[in-house]
Amino acid sequence: MNLTLKVWRQKNAATPGRFQTYPARNLSPDMSFLEMLDVVNEDLITRGEEPIAFDSDCREGICGMCSIVINGIPHGGHHGTAACQLHLRHFQDGDTLTLEPWRAKAFPLIKDLIVNRTALDRIIQAGGFVSVSTGGTPDANALPVPKDIADRAMDAAACIGCGACVAVCKNASAMLFVAAKVSHLNLLPQGKAEKDRRVLNLVKQMDMEGFGGCTVTGSCEAVCPKEISLSFIARMNRDYGAAIIKS
Amino acid sequence: MPLNAQIPSGPLAQKWEQYKFDLKLINPANKRKFDLLVVGSGLAGASAAAALAELGYRVKCFCFQDSPRRAHSISAQGGINAAKNYANDGDSVYRLFYDTLKGGDFRAREANVYRLAQVSGAIIDQCVAQGVPFAREYGGLLANRSFGGAQVSRTFYARGQTGQQLLLGAYQALCRQIGLGTVKMFPRTEMLDLVVVDGHAQGIVVRDLVTGQISSHAGDAVVLATGGYSNVFFLSTNAKGCNVTAIWRAYKKGAFFANPCYTQIHPTCIPVSGEHQSKLTLMSESLRNDGRVWVPLNKADRAKPPAAIPETDRDYFLERKYPSYGNLAPRDISSRAAKEACDAGRGVGPGGLGVYLDFADAIQRLGQPIIRDRYGNLFDMYEKITGENASQAPMRIYPAVHYTMGGTWVDYNLMSTLPGLFVIGEANFSDHGANRLGASALMQGLADGYFVLPYTLGHYLATAKRPRPATSRAEFKQAEADTRAFIQRLLTIKGKRTPTSLHRELGRLLWEKCGMARNETGLREALRRIPELRAEFWQNVNVPGESGDLNQSLEYAGRVADFMEFAELLCHDALHRRESCGGHFREEFQTPDGEARRDDQNFAYVAAWEYQGLEKPPVLHKEPLQYEEISMSTRSYA
Ligand SMILES: Cc1cc2nc3c(=O)[nH]c(=O)nc-3n(C[C@H](O)[C@H](O)[C@H](O)COP(=O)(O)OP(=O)(O)OC[C@H]3O[C@@H](n4cnc5c(N)ncnc54)[C@H](O)[C@@H]3O)c2cc1C
Numbered sequence: 001m002n003l004t005l006k007v008w009r010q011k012n013a014a015t016p017g018r019f020q021t022y023p024a025r026n027l028s029p030d031m032s033f034l035e036m037l038d039v040v041n042e043d044l045i046t047r048g049e050e051p052i053a054f055d056s057d058c059r060e061g062i063c064g065m066c067s068i069v070i071n072g073i074p075h076g077g078h079h080g081t082a083a084c085q086l087h088l089r090h091f092q093d094g095d096t097l098t099l100e101p102w103r104a105k106a107f108p109l110i111k112d113l114i115v116n117r118t119a120l121d122r123i124i125q126a127g128g129f130v131s132v133s134t135g136g137t138p139d140a141n142a143l144p145v146p147k148d149i150a151d152r153a154m155d156a157a158a159c160i161g162c163g164a165c166v167a168v169c170k171n172a173s174a175m176l177f178v179a180a181k182v183s184h185l186n187l188l189p190q191g192k193a194e195k196d197r198r199v200l201n202l203v204k205q206m207d208m209e210g211f212g213g214c215t216v217t218g219s220c221e222a223v224c225p226k227e228i229s230l231s232f233i234a235r236m237n238r239d240y241g242a243a244i245i246k247s
Numbered sequence: 248m249p250l251n252a253q254i255p256s257g258p259l260a261q262k263w264e265q266y267k268f269d270l271k272l273i274n275p276a277n278k279r280k281f282d283l284l285v286v287g288s289g290l291a292g293a294s295a296a297a298a299l300a301e302l303g304y305r306v307k308c309f310c311f312q313d314s315p316r317r318a319h320s321i322s323a324q325g326g327i328n329a330a331k332n333y334a335n336d337g338d339s340v341y342r343l344f345y346d347t348l349k350g351g352d353f354r355a356r357e358a359n360v361y362r363l364a365q366v367s368g369a370i371i372d373q374c375v376a377q378g379v380p381f382a383r384e385y386g387g388l389l390a391n392r393s394f395g396g397a398q399v400s401r402t403f404y405a406r407g408q409t410g411q412q413l414l415l416g417a418y419q420a421l422c423r424q425i426g427l428g429t430v431k432m433f434p435r436t437e438m439l440d441l442v443v444v445d446g447h448a449q450g451i452v453v454r455d456l457v458t459g460q461i462s463s464h465a466g467d468a469v470v471l472a473t474g475g476y477s478n479v480f481f482l483s484t485n486a487k488g489c490n491v492t493a494i495w496r497a498y499k500k501g502a503f504f505a506n507p508c509y510t511q512i513h514p515t516c517i518p519v520s521g522e523h524q525s526k527l528t529l530m531s532e533s534l535r536n537d538g539r540v541w542v543p544l545n546k547a548d549r550a551k552p553p554a555a556i557p558e559t560d561r562d563y564f565l566e567r568k569y570p571s572y573g574n575l576a577p578r579d580i581s582s583r584a585a586k587e588a589c590d591a592g593r594g595v596g597p598g599g600l601g602v603y604l605d606f607a608d609a610i611q612r613l614g615q616p617i618i619r620d621r622y623g624n625l626f627d628m629y630e631k632i633t634g635e636n637a638s639q640a641p642m643r644i645y646p647a648v649h650y651t652m653g654g655t656w657v658d659y660n661l662m663s664t665l666p667g668l669f670v671i672g673e674a675n676f677s678d679h680g681a682n683r684l685g686a687s688a689l690m691q692g693l694a695d696g697y698f699v700l701p702y703t704l705g706h707y708l709a710t711a712k713r714p715r716p717a718t719s720r721a722e723f724k725q726a727e728a729d730t731r732a733f734i735q736r737l738l739t740i741k742g743k744r745t746p747t748s749l750h751r752e753l754g755r756l757l758w759e760k761c762g763m764a765r766n767e768t769g770l771r772e773a774l775r776r777i778p779e780l781r782a783e784f785w786q787n788v789n790v791p792g793e794s795g796d797l798n799q800s801l802e803y804a805g806r807v808a809d810f811m812e813f814a815e816l817l818c819h820d821a822l823h824r825r826e827s828c829g830g831h832f833r834e835e836f837q838t839p840d841g842e843a844r845r846d847d848q849n850f851a852y853v854a855a856w857e858y859q860g861l862e863k864p865p866v867l868h869k870e871p872l873q874y875e876e877i878s879m880s881t882r883s884y885a
Contacts, residue, residue, distance in 0.1 A: 012796070030520040032632075038525055038747070045745045045800065050791050053799055055313065057486040059526050060628065062411055063317040085631045110457055111797045118434065121314050125426035129419035130378045133301040134294075134697045135369070137376035141333060144387025154380040154405060157412060161316055190378045 001027045001093040005040065007052055008100045013109050019098070022052075029089040033076070034059060034066065036088060052099075053112040061085040061225055064160035067167070068113050069100040074164035074223045082162065082225035102163055104172035106210045117163050119209040120177060127201035128181040130191050143189055150188070157184040158226045165220035165228075171212030176220040178202050179236035180228050186239055196243035203240060250503075250855055250870040253658040254358045259876045260340075263362045266659075267702055271709035278303030281708055282715060284451055284466035286438045286493055288315030288421065290414055290689060291672025292472030294696025297420035300429035302701055307464055308421065309433045309453060311488060311802070316418045319474055319486040320692065323410020324531035324625065326394060326402035327689040329367040334391050338399040340364045345877065347687055350396040350577055351652070351680020352829035352845060353879040354509070356853070356872065358659060359677050366698040367690055371403055373697055377416040381405050392621075394685035395532055396577035396884075402686045407531055407624040413689055417696070437802065439733075440726040441469065441497045441668065444716045448497075448668035452726045454734075456802060459795040461727055461734075463718040467708055468667045470700065471497060472692075475651035475673035477510070479810045479817065480762070481754020483648040484516055484529040490806040491813045494655045494674050502663040503855040503868060505656035505676035507813070508821035511683055511830045512763050513649030514540075514581035517632055517642075518601045527647040528632055530604070531625055532685040535574045537609035537618065538642070540565050540581070542593040542602050549595055553603055553641050564588055564602075572884040579682045579830045579843075580884060582646035586763050587841065589645075596643045605641035646763060650688060652679040652830065653820070656855040656870070660703035661695060664855075666711065669704055671695035676853070681829025734794050737804050742787030746804040749784050753807075753814055756780070761818050766834040770822040774815065781811040816856060816865060823867065826850045847879050 003024040010017025024040050031039075034056050041051035057065040061082040068083045070076035075083045078090060091097070099113060107115040159180040166174050182199050185191030191198070214233060221230040255266040273281075281304050285296040288310040296308040310318060330343035344364035348355055371389070375381065381403050382390040391400040405412035424430040435456040442450035442463065450465040476491035477483035498504045515530045543549055544562045564584055569576040576584070585602045588594060595601045610618050615638060619626070626637045633643075655663050655670040657677055662669050672692040679687065716722070760773035784807070792798040827836040827843035828850070836844045853870040 028521050028523060031523050032525070035523045035525045039523060042745050042747060045789055045791050046743075048741075048789075048791065051800060053797060057312060057317055057488050058319065058322040059487060060322050060528055061631075062408065063312070063319075063321045063486060064314075065312060065317050080627070081631060085628070087631065087634070089634060114797065117313055121316070121422065121425075121432075121434075124316075124419060125422040127426075129423045130376065131423060132373075132376045132420075134298040134373060134420070134701070137369075137372045140331070140368075140371045140375040140381075141388050143375075145383055146387050147383045147385050150380050150383040150387075153378075154382075154412075157380050157405075157415065158408060160321075160411075161314065184380065185378050188378050188380065190376055 001029060001088065003027065003036070003091060004096040006096065006098040009052070009112055010109060012111055027088055029087070031088045032059065032084060033086040033088065034084050053114050055114050056084055059084045062160060064162035067102050067115065067162055069102065069167060071098055074102065074167040075225055077223065080225060080227045082160070102167035104166045106172065106174070107163060107166065119211070120161050120163060120174065122209060123174065123178060123202055123205045124181065126205035127194070127198045128185070130185060131194060145189060153184050153187040156180045156187070156228065156232050159228050160226055162225065164223045164225060166211060168219045168223045169212065170217070171215060173214045174206050174211040175214035175233050176224065176228055176230070178206050179232040182236045182239060183232040195239060196246055199236060199239045200243050200247065250656070250868050251658070252356060252870055253660060255659065259358065259361050262358055263365055270702055270706040273705050273709050275303050279305055281305065281467045282307065282465070283468050283470065283704070284464055285309070285470045285472060286451065287318065287472030287474065287672070287674070289318035289320035289472060289474055289672060290417055290692035291696045292470070293318070293414065293417035293421045294693050295470055295472060295671055295700050296430055297417060297424050298697050298701045299704065300424035306424070306430045307433065307466070308430055309436045309438055311435065311437045311456060313434050315421055315432060315434065316415065318414060319489050320414045320689070321411050322486060323689055324407045324529065325533040326392065326404035326409045326686040327370070327413060328394065328401050328686040329371045329403060329690065330364050330401060331368050331371060333389060334400040336399045338401050342399065343367060343401065346397050347678070347684055348680065348877065349882055350684035351682050352843070352882055353680065354828050354872065355678055355680030357874045357876060362699065363678050363691060363694050366694045369698060370690060370693045374413060374416050377420060379405065379412045379416045392533055392536055393575060395535065395575045395581070396684040404533065407533070407622060410689060413693065417693070438493050439496065439730045439805070441500045442722050442726050443500050443665060444720065444722050446666060447711065447713055448665045449716050450718065450723055452730050454730070457797050459798065461730055463723040463727055465716050465718050465723070467713070467715050468669060468704060470669045470671060471655065471674050472672045472696070473674045475654070476813065477648045477651050479754070479814055480648040480757050481751050482519065482524060482527050482758070484513060484527050487526060490809065492806050492809045494670065495809045495813050497655060497663065497665070497668060499858050500665065501858070502665045502668055503656040503857050504653070504816060505853050505855045506653035506820065507817045508824055508831050509652035509681045509829060510648060511578055511650040511652060512582040512646045513578055514585055514646050515604060515644045516647035517629065518596055518645040528628065529649060530629060530642060530644055532578070534604060534622060534625060537621070538574065538604040538606050539563055539608060540574055540602055540604055542588045542595060546592045549593060549599060562593070569884045576884050577682060577684060582763060583832060585646055601643040601645045603641035604644045606637060607641070610638060650683055652676065652681060652683055656853065660707065661700055662703065662707060667707065669700060671700055681831055733805070734801065737788070737790045737801060737808065738794060740786065740788050740790065742789050744787045744789060746788055746790065746800060746807045749780065749788060750807045750810065753780055753810060757814055757817070761821050764832050764834050765821050767822065770818050773818045774822065777811070777815045777818065784808065784811050812861060819865065820854055820856065824850060824854065851879065
């Protein structure tokens with residue numbers, strides 16, 4: 001099959017970017033989306049041009065590195081699928097696709113389809129952990145955790161930190177990302193001791209990083225490759241409210 | 248001269264406790280005077296960086312991804328072993344130790360493996376305290392499952408995302424320290440050389456992958472936690488960025504490289520679908536708890552839909568050949584059995600390079616919901632890649648390169664032959680011998696980082712008592728100049744071939760000549776071809792772009808250049824080891840029924856290679872494997 005790609009090219013943050021059109025020919029429907037980009041890049045290198053810069057690593061939908069807006073939707077809009085897991089069998093021969101980077105104030109562009117997402121790391125550094133040092137912890141089975149609670153915490157912990165939720169949001173809000181971390185840790189008995197300061201610190205850092213506010217449109221849940229539920233945002237809001245009252 | 252592994256004296260079970268007591272300590276107030284460089288932020292690197300910073304050291308941590316949370320450890324699926332005996336099925340430290348040593352085909356160091364088993368329980372305690380959401384039973388206690396090479400259930404897991412959850416635990420511990428200012432993190436930064444001052448590893452040269460800037464960092468010690476080298480084969484289950492660069496460049500600076508030929512081929516991966524393939528995807532070994540592996544009994548049935556092949560015409564070859572372990576036979580053995588079936592013309596799917604992994608019985612026995620709960624995300628991943636639903640038709644799987652047991656030689660302290668250079672996690676060679684058992688890499692990475700290195704590194708600092716060099720010293724300037732020259736050389740060739748095409752060619756050669764089965768003729772052929780291919784690389788590679796910019800082709804070309812050199816050492820080691828053991832199967836050395844024939848008389852040693860320059864063969868140093876507690880026996884899973 002053949003596709004036409006309209007790709008955002010931008011040398012660096014200081015240089016203006018623009019769309020450039022590339023043909024992608026002789027593709028197999030069994031290829032992954034990124035393998036298709038590999039083929040296009042091989043061709044560009046051979047012709048002496050600079051290949052399209054894009055992030056990827058595990059190519060199994062778990063590292064959260066890949067970050068491409070495909071036809072206006074982060075990761076391309078296939079239910080629970082990161083761009084690296086998308087396969088060409090979902091497209092039609094002859095389709096034209098637009099490829100853009102995550103666009104958000106808190107994610108400055110680095111090059112082409114690559115942005116800087118360290119704001120998400122700084123949010124975790126502000127309190128997205130349990131303050132235990134190594135060693136001296138109680139036996140793992142000392143504290144039973146009901147299965148439904150552990151499962152729910154796992155649902156939230158499954159977040160891969162890709163930032164698609166931010167990229168799709170009209171306010172570029174990181175609420176789903178933050179809510180997932182707060183919920184993961186606040187749900188578990190091990191995380192309860194720091195429940196209040198965690199939610200306050202994470203939300204504060206999120207605001208400082210320049211992410212926008214949440215108006216609960218639900219677009220974040222719709223594009224999340226791990227299908228993190230919007231209900232975690234409501235959960236976090238309850239934790240936040242309770243913490244504010246106490247503080 | 249035989250290598251001294253610094254194994255403490257005393258009875259096996261007491262070595263580590265006694266040794267920890269004997270180690271020299273650094274007073275808490277003095278720890279903050281030491282700068283430690285940790286390269287890598289996977290399970291090993293993140294846990295080490297966090298644990299060292301918690302103790303009070305000043306740590307700098309480096310990774311090439313945009314965040315430490317994205318290290319390749321994130322993609323580990325199945326689980327982590329620990330001798331907790333929560334299942335009450337007879338597990339113990341001794342049993343985990345024995346299974347791991349036997350799984351490694353008696354080619355690992357006994358004292359290290361025992362220590363690994365000893366600290367395994369504390370890892371689970373630590374992770375639970377960090378909030379790792381392991382799977383639980385309805386009573387609220389932790390759930391376990393079985394992995395290959397074990398007859399007990401000792402594997403802890405978080406759905407099919409155990410690596411992700413363990414790494415997030417370590418990452419969060421690391422983030423806590425970054426927030427406290429005790430760790431400075433350098434993401435999108437690649438180490439390109441090791442700096443040795445007066446025989447001690449005391450610094451690194453790095454490239455900022457965004458600006459292209461080359462700079463140096465000096466430290467009181469250097470820790471490499473840079474993962475495995477499976478990608479030398481081009482196609483593997485590893486993340487695209489995994490590479491050998493850090494440990495290869497350390498090797499060229501004097502750190503011996505041990506057992507490079509011990510590479511692991513994982514039996515359950517999704518088969519290659521075409522030329523364009525960029526990597527292979529693992530289907531976790533945990534699937535073999537409930538999936539049954541089979542091929543048609545008759546060649547003629549190969550192309551039939553699986554449902555049309557009656558029970559009597561199926562060969563459940565693992566259950567047939569290894570009745571007591573069945574589908575949970577270890578990886579090396581299961582992979583070879585699959586290859587044997589395909590070589591005999593009974594493989595299924597395109598090119599006959601596949602075997603079935605069938606869940607029909609388990610679904611009938613336990614019902615869809617239980618199977619979904621256990622493996623839901625793996626079934627989804629399979630469907631995304633192949634477009635097929637594994638609850639309706641069996642999966643098709645084939646072996647693929649997955650893990651590398653070899654790595655930098657380290658002693659009991661996890662220190663290499665270069666004083667001050669510590670190597671942890673998959674990057675070292677230490678605990679898995681010639682074959683790693685499932686769910687034990689995560690265990691080893693975290694054991695090294697949380698519970699071993701923090702002790703042994705302190706001892707080194709307390710005894711070496713060396714001043715930290717300034718990065719203005721000649722050794723640093725020279726290493727920086729060499730790095731710049733290397734990059735410039737890559738950029739000026741502007742030949743006709745892409746780095747990918749050369750890497751793919753190298754990978755294919757290795758897979759054919761030094762893959763699942765090896766023989767003298769093939770290895771000699773590979774050793775002839777690799778230098779030719781390397782020459783072709785240096786004459787004809789085309790690396791576009793500039794050095795002062797984000798340049799992914801340049802990053803990649805540098806890694807391929809190292810693979811081109813390393814591949815030779817890999818084949819060299821494989822040729823020298825005239826026996827079959829674990830993942831190293833030499834066709835000349837097999838029993839009449841096709842099992843590996845080990846040669847304990849002549850090869851019960853670790854092969855540690857010393858670099859002599861590219862044009863000269865490396866020098867072999869042997870670390871004899873002397874077992875105090877157990878005797879080497881023939882591995883049997885029948
Ligand atoms: C698909 C898959 C599934 C697996 N499942 C399991 C499992 O269920 N159980 C199990 O026990 N094991 C499993 N393994 C094996 C296990 O995941 C790895 O062995 C382990 O995670 C390696 O951890 P590590 O910390 O040593 O290295 P990695 O996680 O590979 O981390 C390497 C780090 O080094 C950095 N780095 C590398 N080179 C440089 C450089 N030159 N400069 C700067 N930084 C550098 C990287 O950025 C990264 O941070 C699996 C492996 C794969 C491929």
